[in-house]
Amino acid sequence: MRPARTLPLPLLAAALFYAAPAQADYTICVVGRVQTIDSGKTIPRGPNAGDTEDYWSNADSGINKALQGIFVIVDPPQGADQGEWTDGDGCADFSGSVQNANVIIRSRTKRNGNHMILHGQPDTFSPTTSGWSYVFSNQNLNSNQTYTYQNIGSGIAKWTALFTANFTLDRWKNVTTGKYIHLGVDESCVASPPSARTDNRASAHYGPGSSASNSQITSGWHYLVLSNCSSTLLTRRKSIVSHEVGHALAALFYADSSSAANGDEPNCTDLNNDLDPARSPNSSACTGSSNSYSIYTKEWNSIAFREGFAHFVAAAAWSDKDDAGRAGSSGTGHEAEFTWFNDPQDLRRYNQGSGTNNGGRLENICCVEPGSNCSTSWDSAATNGDWMRFLWSYFTDDTCGSAPTKKEMLQIYQRTRLNGGLTKGNYYTRARTAMRQLVTSSCLRGRWDTWAMRTGVDNDT
Numbered sequence: 001m002r003p004a005r006t007l008p009l010p011l012l013a014a015a016l017f018y019a020a021p022a023q024a025d026y027t028i029c030v031v032g033r034v035q036t037i038d039s040g041k042t043i044p045r046g047p048n049a050g051d052t053e054d055y056w057s058n059a060d061s062g063i064n065k066a067l068q069g070i071f072v073i074v075d076p077p078q079g080a081d082q083g084e085w086t087d088g089d090g091c092a093d094f095s096g097s098v099q100n101a102n103v104i105i106r107s108r109t110k111r112n113g114n115h116m117i118l119h120g121q122p123d124t125f126s127p128t129t130s131g132w133s134y135v136f137s138n139q140n141l142n143s144n145q146t147y148t149y150q151n152i153g154s155g156i157a158k159w160t161a162l163f164t165a166n167f168t169l170d171r172w173k174n175v176t177t178g179k180y181i182h183l184g185v186d187e188s189c190v191a192s193p194p195s196a197r198t199d200n201r202a203s204a205h206y207g208p209g210s211s212a213s214n215s216q217i218t219s220g221w222h223y224l225v226l227s228n229c230s231s232t233l234l235t236r237r238k239s240i241v242s243h244e245v246g247h248a249l250a251a252l253f254y255a256d257s258s259s260a261a262n263g264d265e266p267n268c269t270d271l272n273n274d275l276d277p278a279r280s281p282n283s284s285a286c287t288g289s290s291n292s293y294s295i296y297t298k299e300w301n302s303i304a305f306r307e308g309f310a311h312f313v314a315a316a317a318w319s320d321k322d323d324a325g326r327a328g329s330s331g332t333g334h335e336a337e338f339t340w341f342n343d344p345q346d347l348r349r350y351n352q353g354s355g356t357n358n359g360g361r362l363e364n365i366c367c368v369e370p371g372s373n374c375s376t377s378w379d380s381a382a383t384n385g386d387w388m389r390f391l392w393s394y395f396t397d398d399t400c401g402s403a404p405t406k407k408e409m410l411q412i413y414q415r416t417r418l419n420g421g422l423t424k425g426n427y428y429t430r431a432r433t434a435m436r437q438l439v440t441s442s443c444l445r446g447r448w449d450t451w452a453m454r455t456g457v458d459n460d461t
């Protein structure tokens with residue numbers, strides 16, 4: 001709650017003697033009810049076993065959150081509506097006083113000039129203001145009073161998705177402004193045929209040509225789709241929602257450049273860098289299907305860069321970089337953790353916390369077979385999880401005196417795309433080139449190379 005409002009000082013009143021009598025404000029505060037199904041999962045193995053993310057770790061049992069940046073409208077019986085965005089305390093001031101008004105809380109937010117709009121038209125790729133609202137009618141709102149509306153979103157999964165997306169936007173709010181992210185909810189909930197499951201949609205790369213969602217990024221708009229179905233409950237998975245927002249934030253940051261082009265990251269359509277089936281069973285842990293990937297599968301470096309970056313944005317929303325997951329600091333506080341679906345990941349170690357060998361998951365698990373030299377099969381490949389750990393490790397490594405900022409990480413992503421020449425197998429080399437154009441510190445350049453070697457992302461063709 002904010003402190004009680006104070007009356008004007010007499011001196012100030014005297015100074016305003018010739019002004020019209022000021023109408024005192026009233027204040028509306030909004031408190032949301034968040035309930036996730038993927039919070040508070042703990043790293044299962046390794047030195048940080050038992051640790052979890054820093055924020056909303058108890059949200060699976062439901063938590064109240066002051067809603068920052070949500071749009072509130074006061075609609076009086078006569079006269080014009082007044083709309084305000086709540087501040088960092090989840091409150092907004094309105095002028096005067098009104099009787100019998102509607103108080104409307106919309107399913108949209110704004111943080112640092114960036115908009116998040118939750119709506120029900122995921123396949124309409126044009127600006128929309130449609131969405132959902134809470135409407136409280138016959139409200140008497142008097143000067144110098146504070147009115148708090150609670151339990152917004154209680155029991156309604158798609159509102160949790162909005163609050164999750166808004167939190168992610170807030171954690172990355174200082175990197176750009178003036179953007180619009182349309183979080184389109186698909187509620188058709190049809191589970192067949194499998195190739196077009198509408199109850200399992202979570203994407204930032206979809207629509208006609210698989211790129212309609214990215215077709216207006218140079219105008220500052222990005223589209224996301226998320227199924228809101230009891231069969232999958234994606235809207236209650238904060239890791240999924242923040243991952244998709246991560247794609248949008250990266251693409252919109254890239255598109256801030258006048259040299260940027262609309263569309264997806266180049267050469268990201270070939271999913272699954274197939275393993276030789278003869279290498280089973282070890283390889284099977286890294287083999288996906290021809291039209292999907294997971295955090296564990298062996299992919300082309302293009303996919304792993306794209307997906308790993310979205311994982312990184314999400315992870316950096318839920319975990320603070322001051323507890324980066326270093327060995328030796330286990331047992332207290334929250335070390336860096338990121339849950340993907342039901343699997344908690346250590347942000348520094350593959351194999352959910354136990355993997356510390358150089359080469360990450362790709363080189364240690366995806367291709368390990370007695371008597372076989374698998375090194376050639378690493379060419380052009382990586383796993384999404386290895387890229388996530390690589391980016392997080394570089395981002396949090398302060399051994400050079402200062403670690404890279406979120407904005408500097410996005411600048412590397414941006415420059416990687418702006419430089420062009422991206423194939424499905426050379427994203428690491430191109431990202432490294434971008435980094436070296438932006439980073440002059442030989443120490444930081446060295447840390448990049450060290451983490452790339454340790455996490456196994458440096459296997460371009």
Ligand SMILES: [Zn+2]
Nearest residue numbers: 243247307310
């Ligand atoms: Zn993704």
